[in-house]
Amino acid sequence: MTVTAVPPEASSASAAPRGGGVRRSVLRRAVPYLQAGPLALTLLVFLLIPILTIVAVSFWDYDSIRIYPDFVLTNYEELLTSPVTWKTYLNTVKFAALTWVITLLIGFTVAYFLAFHVQSTTWQMVLFLVCTIPFWTSNIIRMISWIPFLGRNGLLNSGLISAGLIDRPLEFLLFSDFAVVLAFVHLYALFMVVPIFNSMMRIDRALVEAARDGGASAAQVVWNVILPLAKPGIAIGSIFVVTLVMGDFITVRLMSGGQSASIGLMIANEISLLQYPAAAANAVVLLAVVLIMVVAMLRIVDIRKEL
Amino acid sequence: MTGNSNRRGLSFYLLAAFFGLFVLFLYGPIATITILSFQGPEGGLTFPMNGVSIHWFRNLFEQQAVGDFGGSFRRSIALGLTVMVLTVLFSLLAGFAFRRRFPGSGALFYLAVASLIVPSILVSLGIGLLFNILGIEPAWHSSALGAHLTWTLPFGLLIVFAIFNRFNSAYEEAARDLGATPWQTVRHVVLPILLPSLIGVGLFGFTLSYDEFARTLMTAGSFNTLPLEIYGMTTNVTTPVLYALGTLTTLFSFTVIGLFLAGVAILRRRRLRRTGAAR
Numbered sequence: 001m002t003v004t005a006v007p008p009e010a011s012s013a014s015a016a017p018r019g020g021g022v023r024r025s026v027l028r029r030a031v032p033y034l035q036a037g038p039l040a041l042t043l044l045v046f047l048l049i050p051i052l053t054i055v056a057v058s059f060w061d062y063d064s065i066r067i068y069p070d071f072v073l074t075n076y077e078e079l080l081t082s083p084v085t086w087k088t089y090l091n092t093v094k095f096a097a098l099t100w101v102i103t104l105l106i107g108f109t110v111a112y113f114l115a116f117h118v119q120s121t122t123w124q125m126v127l128f129l130v131c132t133i134p135f136w137t138s139n140i141i142r143m144i145s146w147i148p149f150l151g152r153n154g155l156l157n158s159g160l161i162s163a164g165l166i167d168r169p170l171e172f173l174l175f176s177d178f179a180v181v182l183a184f185v186h187l188y189a190l191f192m193v194v195p196i197f198n199s200m201m202r203i204d205r206a207l208v209e210a211a212r213d214g215g216a217s218a219a220q221v222v223w224n225v226i227l228p229l230a231k232p233g234i235a236i237g238s239i240f241v242v243t244l245v246m247g248d249f250i251t252v253r254l255m256s257g258g259q260s261a262s263i264g265l266m267i268a269n270e271i272s273l274l275q276y277p278a279a280a281a282n283a284v285v286l287l288a289v290v291l292i293m294v295v296a297m298l299r300i301v302d303i304r305k306e307l
Numbered sequence: 308m309t310g311n312s313n314r315r316g317l318s319f320y321l322l323a324a325f326f327g328l329f330v331l332f333l334y335g336p337i338a339t340i341t342i343l344s345f346q347g348p349e350g351g352l353t354f355p356m357n358g359v360s361i362h363w364f365r366n367l368f369e370q371q372a373v374g375d376f377g378g379s380f381r382r383s384i385a386l387g388l389t390v391m392v393l394t395v396l397f398s399l400l401a402g403f404a405f406r407r408r409f410p411g412s413g414a415l416f417y418l419a420v421a422s423l424i425v426p427s428i429l430v431s432l433g434i435g436l437l438f439n440i441l442g443i444e445p446a447w448h449s450s451a452l453g454a455h456l457t458w459t460l461p462f463g464l465l466i467v468f469a470i471f472n473r474f475n476s477a478y479e480e481a482a483r484d485l486g487a488t489p490w491q492t493v494r495h496v497v498l499p500i501l502l503p504s505l506i507g508v509g510l511f512g513f514t515l516s517y518d519e520f521a522r523t524l525m526t527a528g529s530f531n532t533l534p535l536e537i538y539g540m541t542t543n544v545t546t547p548v549l550y551a552l553g554t555l556t557t558l559f560s561f562t563v564i565g566l567f568l569a570g571v572a573i574l575r576r577r578r579l580r581r582t583g584a585a586r
Binding site for chain 1: 318319322323325326332335339340343352393397398400401403404405412418421422423427429430432433434436457460464510511515520521534537538541550556557560563564568
């Protein structure tokens with residue numbers, strides 16, 4: 001690309017005095033920084049510095065009124081020695097694991113159907129859009145919309161009762177761990193479908209044909225050809241789902257009716273009690289856990305190649 | 308194409324049924340609350356329908372005890388539009404920069420990816436703390452705007468990357484060979500080709516901001532955005548007025564998505580017609 005850029009550059013440089021050429025090359029080197037500047041500045045001010053602030057504040061001291069600049073380890077001590085923390089982490093990881101397994105199964109199946117069984121490109125586009133549109137609507141509304149379905153007198157309970165399968169409404173449907181995982185799957189299945197579909201669309205169809213000609217059954221093709229080649233998409237989807245669930249607090253609060261806990265919810269509660277240093281220490285540990293999980297998943301895939 | 312007819316066996320129909328159930332799972336609940344928002348004045352949060360009325364929609368607009376619904380809606384729209392414009396602009400510019408490696412490009416890329424991975428509540432807490440320490444009052448048009456951009460910019464950047472990876476630079480070379488200046492090349496060749504995808508980036512920017520809750524929580528300051536208002540309602544409103552609000556905002560989202568998709572479709576068609584005429 002630089003080669004093709006030379007001719008017009010050279011002709012204009014010969015017309016301009018020499019100093020202009022030097023200034024131009026300096027300008028040229030500055031161009032990518034000017035272009036990437038707004039992005040870099042935004043991320044610096046609203047992501048990197050805030051996170052460094054959290055790290056700093058996690059060492060501060062506090063009482064019931066305000067927070068004090070200090071260097072104490074009590075926030076971490078209290079956090080890591082409390083059995084509540086460990087129980088909450090266990091609960092959060094449980095939510096993440098359940099949601100991951102279910103969204104992976106759904107995401108892979110849906111993407112496989114779209115990529116390999118829908119023949120017309122138009123239909124593929126239409127059905128893919130049908131899957132992605134809910135992603136652009138409000139998460140909170142999508143959670144609320146489960147109430148008439150799962151509630152005590154909800155559609156599911158009355159349906160099961162009139163079918164004679166149960167004689168008392170099931171209590172565990174709404175405001176329970178079940179409801180939390182259901183809402184997670186509902187909200188985040190898209191994050192699995194899209195990257196897996198993207199990976200599958202890049203699979204060379206000749207490979208599938210070759211496997212079939214070689215006598216592989218449909219199941220063998222899926223397991224030995226498509227699954228390994230869809231791994232990058234699976235990894236990207238998994239990163240999205242796991243990090244979203246690990247950091248969530250609103251779904252857990254709304255769908256469990258305050259009866260279940262997650263790390264995000266614990267942080268949100270500490271924030272509402274103005275215990276910022278405690279919340280900050282909790283946030284630093286959460287960030288470390290999430291980053292370790294992501295790095296582990298990134299070992300499988302180089303995302304830059306997948307775009 | 309005998310392979311096709313072979314493939315439409317039992318597995319096709321099983322998978323199609325699974326897909327149908329998945330779509331039902333995605334849209335069923337929202338369809339349910341849409342129906343229930345037309346409950347009669349005596350109706351409750353669940354079936355059966357107690358008559359049919361638009362009582363709850365009217366209720367939504369008259370009853371001020373519900374909260375500042377109109378104001379929060381306006382703020383969310385203004386914020387969404389600002390985020391949309393900035394997301395398109397910043398990610399497009401950065402996309403141009405990333406077409407060549409430059410010192411620091413790797414670090415910036417990882418920072419953008421980190422922005423997707425860092426839990427929303429950390430962004431919210433961090434910006435809230437930072438503003439607190441600096442003594443700046445958080446507001447939806449400053450701190451919340453920044454918080455939203457940390458979520459929309461990485462999406463925008465990744466989409467722009469995907470566009471440029473599929474972009475045929477022969478068009479640019481042709482423009483240059485014909486004597487176009489770099490600016491003319493961008494303005495008359497690159498941007499028109501990228502436009503449909505940029506509309507997609509805009510859609511991401513607007514809708515993700517319009518619906519964002521966790522990142523707004525500690526950064527919105529004293530005036531709520533719509534998702535915060537809706538969340539407030541879930542804790543103290545137990546009438547179908549909640550569903551009426553849900554129906555309206557979802558309808559609004561669908562309208563916005565529809566407009567964006569229509570825009571892309573019109574651009575495509577116009578381009579097809581133009582290239583057809585050129586031939």
